[in-house]
Amino acid sequence: MLSVSLLMIVIMIVWGFFVPCTLNKNKKNYNQSSVVKKNEFHQSEIIKNEKFFNNAMIYSSILQRYLYFNKLSKEANIYNYIVSQDDVLGKILIEYSSSGVDRSEITLLLQQYPILRQIKKGQILSWIIITKKKLQCLIWDIFPQESRIYNRMDTNFTEGIIRSLTPLNDGLSSTILFIGELGGTFINSARSLGIEENCITDIINAFKYQLNFHKLHQGDRFAVLISITMNNNHNFNSKLLGVRLYTAGKDYYAFRANDGKLYDREAVSLRRNFIRFPTLKPFRISSNFNLNRLNPVTGQVSPHAGVDFAVPIGTPIFSVGDGEVIVSTYSKIAGNYVAIKHSCHCTTRYMHLKKVLVKPGQKVKLGDNIALSGNTGRSTGPHLHFEMWINHRPVNPLTTKVVDVDKLLGNERIIYLNKVKEMLPQLRFD
Ligand SMILES: [Zn+2]
Known part of the structure; x- marks a missing residue:
């Protein structure tokens, strides 16, 4: 029975x-x-x-x-x-x-x-x-x-395997392994195995900073561990426990820790602390970071402490990390501008804005819309001037690697790594 x-x-x-x-x-x-x-x-x-x-x-x-x-x-x-x-x-x-x-x-x-x-x-x-x-x-x-x-x-068949790894616990929950290969998009390949939408979203979010899901190849493989629980209404809840994705000769892993977040094999968070561009998509760079630059308006040598993006007026500008707004004002040179203080002695500044959407003291999260871009202050055309400062010095925001502090430490790390040790061999492709 x-x-x-x-x-x-x-x-x-x-x-x-x-x-x-x-x-x-x-x-x-x-x-x-x-x-x-x-x-x-x-x-x-x-x-x-x-x-x-x-x-x-x-x-x-x-x-x-x-x-x-x-x-x-x-x-x-x-x-x-x-x-x-x-x-x-x-x-x-x-x-x-x-x-x-x-x-x-x-x-x-x-x-x-x-x-x-x-x-x-x-x-x-x-x-x-x-x-x-x-x-x-x-x-x-x-x-x-x-x-x-x-x-x-299109031209062949793909095979997926669905395997129950643990016996039913009181008839209510079970750990299931889904093994699949890419034949079309990742989303469709995962769906055709019956993997629930919430788990597919978790997988995409886990790898989105390391992998371009549009550049995966036919035949790339994935193994997904999911815990399934049945509730009183006989509905099922799926929770992603671990995933392995193999593409271009490399394995990518993510596992869920006790805090509910996903980490890589070394217990480093897969969530980014910073994004590279303060816009939804990268825009053309009209003037690079250059501390010896000739100022185009004054003709004098004056450092360009940030990067200019050729952004049309009204483009939403995002905070590149979690932090607190420390400046939100107008100045003759910077126009409307915002400065955000992040952890680890890092500050970002956004200038020549059309409209500022945040106030000093306000806490912001990575990706929050803080302003609309413009052409205010000393500016030769619509653009966003974006700066990053670390320890009171301007750095190139396009090349500086901001320290990733979000990782498990101490006992949490030990517990997590033991869990990984247990799950890793289960993520097989056969
Ligand atoms: Zn500039």
Whole structure:
């Protein structure tokens, strides 16, 4: 019984719920979503056997979610099948897909994943056929602890593995490992494995300063550890515990510490303390940091203690780090300007602003909109003059590495590193 509920929970969790359903399943509760044109259960055995019937329902709900995310809606057909003695995959797909399936699809899938020749009696297969007899997705439920998902991409299939690592704790929570490979964007690849949105967001936020998610490659791999808890309403909450992403010959890791934040393998926070540019995107530099510069207005040698960005008037300007506003005023030279004091003896200044949105004494966070850029004070055109000072000296804000102080220390660090030691070997790709 435990293994059956585990299986059900794993599968439900794994795909989340597009169709409302509960563990204590009542057939009448099942609402077929409008995205599915046809939903066929070929084996009368499925209907006869309550536990399998439930599984079939669950599969159908996860497949509907799949359809929803992949916008396949109208021309999709879902099939579920329980493997009998001596069954082979190709024969099953051809015989039981009443919409028809292109044989070359099956050939391609089996060529890529010969392991699919090893299906066994009692295992459940679910698949989706879309327009032109294309096999879009196949789910192979191997045993209660593991399911595999094959998704059709442009030219081939990708494989995802979903594995339950811990037995159900009082039937309420479990640790699940999702192993996937990139076939399209990271978001879609993660979704097609059934990883919940909040976990996908956490992963992207964890790596966004180290990785450009638009520059990942097909075939890049990821392994994601998620803790799933069921609440009183039979809904599931997913929490990211750890992630490994492999791209361009390098592994990237993030783990959750007891304080709820994500850190790298050395217990250094993955959250940045500073951002490089005080704008949403980098703008052209119209004048660089140069302490020996000739002033363009006076013609005299006068240091340019900051960087000028060619920013159109009215562009939102952000604080590059957490801190406190120490100046918010107008001067003949700087125009409207703001200065923010950050920790570690660092101050940033933003000049020639059109409008200032903060007051002295105000606490600001990294990324807070503090002003709109302008052309006030001694200025030859719309731009933002941006300075960074450390220990009362101007430094080049584009090259200075501001000390990252957000890391775990002492006992917290020891506890965290032990946790990492435990989770690291679990983040395998096989
Ligand atoms: Zn300047």
